[in-house]
Amino acid sequence: MARFLGSLLIAPRVSDPSRLIAALRVLALLTLLFALAFWAGSHVAWLLAIIIGFNLFFSPLVPLTDALANTWQKQITMDYGRVRLWGSIAFVIGSALTGKLVSLFDYRAILLMLSLGIASMLLGMLLKPSVMPQGESRQQQGAGMAAWLTLxxxxxxxxxxxxxxxxAHAAYYGFSAIYWQQAGYxxxxxxxxxxxxxxAEVVIFALSKKVFRRFSARDLLLLSAVCGLIRWGLMGWTTALPGLILAQILHCGTFTVCHLAAMRYIAARQGSEVIRLQAVYSAVAMGGSIAIMTVFAGFLYQHLHQGVFWVMALLTLPAMAIRPKAVAA
Structure with a gap:
């Protein structure tokens, strides 16, 4: 809930794209302070307060950094995919390194990696970019509930x-590991x-500008939906290794292509609309929808077992039908 509220309430407060870097620095500093506070105690009430504060200030960093990337795409024709792939690479390296450190030491290795990671992020944000983001702040009539309703x-x-x-990724994130281990892996x-x-995600991010140069956001959403129909259907149908390998390669279609479509759609907006829509996308699509679907996936997995993946496959059908009809490429 804190992550949802942080993305939805804090991120849109940055009305001028030229203030994105300053906002990111402040949020990164607050996030670091809460990360360091984990070391101060282990009482349940203390940890609850720290977790809420950490997620409240960390969550807006995601939509605001993507909004910064979208702003720079317009200014310097930056290749979003080639920048974003480093996040995926860092995730793999960080996960492997943290797991190794935990096996050698204890849970404090997680806190150490968290603190060092956020401190490094803050130091990177303190560097002055060669091109500062530019934009116009929203006019008076663009603020308030009316702007949200229009959006x-x-x-x-x-x-x-x-x-x-x-x-539709909820069943995969929540239950694929359990399901595959029960199948003998x-x-x-x-x-x-x-x-x-x-x-597979990293490869597509690296090649996205070249491969999808002629694709509109609407086209990319259709491709992602087709990949989802195949991937979730495969996971519901078989646990044979070749099928699972293909299903995992299709992650580049179900997640990466969908995310690229979202970035392309949002980048077509102007000024503070980019930040506002980025915040809603991060809070609702990347946070709220997965959280809600995880609850339903848990119930479905208990009663349908692998059938939950067929239900996820069915979700792609209405997604194909309701794609935005006119989107700038």
Whole structure:
């Protein structure tokens, strides 16, 4: 809930794209302070307060950094995919390193990596970029509830589509490891399968500008939905290794292509609309929809077992139908 509220309430307060870097620095500093506070005690009430504060200030960093990337795409024709792939690479390296450190030491290795990671992020944000983001702050009539209602009315098809496509990952994120281990795969094999998905993600991010140069956001959403129909259907149909390998390679279609479509759709907006829509996308599609669908996926997995993946496959069908009809490429 704190992550949802942080993305939805704090991120849109940055009305001028030229103030994005300053806002990111402040949020990164607050996030670091809460990360360091984890070391101060282990009482339940203290940890609850720290977790809420940490997520409240960390969550806006995601939509605001993507909004910064979208702003720079217009100014210097930056290749978003080649920048974003480093986040995926860092995730793989960080996860592997943290796991190794925890096995050698204890849970404090997690806190150490968290603190060092956020401190490094803050130091990077303190560097002065060669090109500062530029933009115009929203006018008086662009603020308030009316602006939000207009945003939802104009972009409800986009938001509903990405919520369905990203929410369909809930069963995968929550239950694929359990399901595959019950099918006889070792924990290390499951880890390799998950890593394969990230590798496919990195490859598509690296090649996205060249491969999808002629694709509109609407086209990319259709491609992502088709990949989802195949991927979730495969996971519901078989646990044979070739099928799982193909399903994991399709992660580059279900997640990466969908995210690239969202960035392309949002980048077509102007000024503070980019930040506002980025915040809603991060809070609702990347957060809220997955959280809600995880609850339903848990119930479905208990009663349908692998059938939950067929339900996720069905979610791609309405997503195909409600794609935004006219989107700038």
């Amino acid at each position: 939802v009315r104009q972009s409800w098809r986009f938001l509903a589509c990405v919520c369905l496509l990203q929410g 070792s924990a290390s094999a499951v880890g390799y399968l998950w890593s394969l998905g990230v590798v």
